[in-house]
Amino acid sequence: MISENYQLQLQKVGKKIDQLVREQSDFEKLIMEITADKNERAILMLVKKIGVLHQNQSLAKIGLKQEQIIELLYKYLGSSHVDEIYENFKSISNFSLEQLLTQLYELIGLENVKQQVHDLMDYNKIQYLREKKGLKRSNKTLHMAFLGNPGTAKTTVARIIGKMYKQIGLLSKGHFIEASRTDLIAEYQGQTAIKVKRLIQRAKGGVLFIDEAYSITENENSDSYGKECLTELTKALEDYRDDLVVIVTGYPDLMDQFFQSNPGLKSRFNTFIHFNDYTLEELLQIFQYTCEKNDYIAEKHALEKVKEVLSSQLKEKDEQFANGRYVRNLFDDITLNQSKRILQKGVEQITKETLMLITEEDVVVYLNATISN
The missing domain is CATH 1.20.1440 (de novo design (two linked rop proteins))
Structure with missing residues (x-):
């Protein structure tokens, strides 16, 4: 109403x-x-x-x-x-394929992912050219599964791939639609199929990115809505394979269960890319990159303390550890501490350098707060 x-x-x-x-x-x-x-x-x-x-x-x-x-x-x-x-x-841009590859290779870590995406682009570029010359094109679909823990740049890579496929002529738009279970499952019987169809129509010509796809079928024995969603989605994977890329993501073990939940679902996906967790050095690089991107400079002793924090997290990590996302949250907490420290000194003493510098003290405050909690 x-x-x-x-x-x-x-x-x-x-x-x-x-x-x-x-x-x-x-x-x-x-x-x-x-x-x-x-x-x-x-x-x-x-x-x-x-x-x-x-x-x-x-x-x-x-x-x-x-x-x-x-x-x-x-x-x-x-x-x-x-x-x-x-x-x-705005983002479906005038970037060339070479510029997009540069964006991909500038990402920290993910060496196996970069190589696999590069090979994939070469392969699909040739398939597109074969079709233009009247030759047969491979029957492989463009749909993919990204397997890995949270915070490993899966969304970022998916966005770049959509733009790349647009540049080489495989997608008409190259736009990016991100979805989760709530975007696919309706509240009432019979409405889920309609909801999925509408989402597919919005995504046609680009990338439909379904995060934590296993949540669609996590209540497989009692959730008829999830089954209805998967039936409609599986059909769309085939019907729109020429101008739609569906990328499903999630934890490797749970994604195995997802693919087993519907006969023929896994065969619709030809590319499986594993996103490894970041190493300690890569996490530290992400922190330094985040500082530079936001006009901060972390002094040497501050970086040493940050490395201690990250090392401790890696030793204790469980499936909830969010990799790059954890680093960004850590950066936010540390810069909050920096803001408090600066204001305690009085506004008249604040310089540009003061506003940019992250000190050891800012990280120690974070460490002490973590220990007390």
Whole structure:
């Protein structure tokens, strides 16, 4: 009901703009396309046209603000959905294949992953060229399984692969849709298949990335919704194999159970890439990279303490240890300690160098807090 209200408000806004703006704007037509099937092209066109009207003051002339229309769009579609479309649009870029390979090789660690992705690109590039020359193309699907623990850059690699496949002509869009069980499973019987179909339609031409895919079937004996989802997903893997890449991820053992839950599911995936946990030195490199990226410099003794923290975590790690994600959280905690330390000295003493420097004290405070907890 609330969604219908926002839909009506959007349609009224579109009609008002079309009536009062002299040039042919087609706002109402775009909004009808959006409300009919959440057309991503129409959403992008609407946002672009709103920006143009805002710049030339046309919106002000008819008593509307750019923010009002965007807010309505957010309320109707959901802000995360609109932002995702816009970010995908920005990120599907003019990057060349060579630039994308550079992005891949700049990632810390993951040597086996980089080599496998590079080989995969070479193989699929040749298959695409064979097809263009009228030769038979391999029957292998583009779908993949990424096996590994959390925080091992699986999402980052998946995004790069989508853009690479776009560059070599295997995907029409190359955009990236991330999903989990909640995005696939509905609340009522019979609705899950519809939900999966809609998600597949959004992902067509790009990458559908399903994190912790094993959660779809974790209650296999009692969860009919999970079975319904998997049946629809397995069908889509075959139906849209020419312009869709589905990447499923999760812990290796649990993913084995996932593939065994549906006959023929595993055969839809031709590429299995294992993401190893980061070594101590690689985790330290990730911390230093995070510092540099955010305009911080960690002094030598601070890095030694960080290494101690990481070494201790690696010795005690369980399946919940989140690799690179843990390092980013550690960085946030340490920079919070740095902020407290700086302010205790008084604002008049703060310099650019002071704001950038992470000291041993900042890490020791983190260590002491960890021990006390």
